[in-house]
Amino acid sequence: MTPRRKKRLALVLALVLGLGATVGLVLYALNQNMDLFYTPTELVNGKPDGTKPEVGQRLRIGGMVVKGSVKRDPESLRVSFQVADTGPAVTVTYDGILPDLFREGQGIVAQGVLVNPTTVKAHEVLAKHDENYMPPEVAEAMKKNHSKLQYTEEQLQGSAQ
Template identity: 60%
Template sequence: MNPRRKKRLAIISTIVFGVAAVIGLILYALSQNIDLFYTPHEIINGKQDSGIKPQIGQRIRVGGMVKKGSVKRNGENLKVSFVIYDNFDEITVEYEGLLPDLFREGQAIVANGTLISPRRVKASEVLAKHDENYTSPEIAEAMGKQKHEKPKYSQQQIAGSQ
């Protein structure tokens, strides 16, 4: 192999290695910022199809209905905690900040945050639905998928807590 070909091969190899390294770093950075959606049932028992449970400290999105009578506000600051549930399980969400105007008990919400214990999420953002007939597609789909399982909460229990 002549010196000119060796030089070309070295340059091409360096470029390919550099591009691969940049793509690898970009994918690693993106994987750190992905918020996976879970329902309370999936946080506790794992995803139905794969059994994957979120790890403590993992950033997640969790959606469900706010349980009636579960909202607890701290009178001294903007800290609030509340329980969200799906058809089967419930978890506690802790949030510090102003809640959306449409946030209220018995309504669907999606919270972005970090799992701090198996049944507790520290939210950095809380999103409320926009009208009385709307439930986010993620929550509707997740609750619809779970219909074939026996729910922990019956409609009478949910209505009774109102």
């Protein structure tokens, strides 16, 4: 092998190793900043594919605040409440000012760390606005689709008679 080819081979190997190290570091950083979303039922029972979060794992949990479950500490901003969907409830503790839209029976998303299998210590709580809200464009498109669907159903009923 000539000295020129040895230099090229060394350059290509260094480039490949550098690129591999860069990709590895990027994937590691993304993995550290990834917060998986769970519902209260998935948090307690696990996801359908069998995965279950571990204690200490960062995650997001979303559901409805259970009525009568909000407990505020009179000495501080600490609040604890339960979040549920169709299954078991999960306790969320939060130390801070809750959003203005936060109330019992309202949907929320909390981001935090799993303390034990049924408790999440949140560092951020987001209140979801009314689930019935729709942007005007979406409402208009749904009206159009609904009227088309109704028209085709009438045609089907007329042709069946």
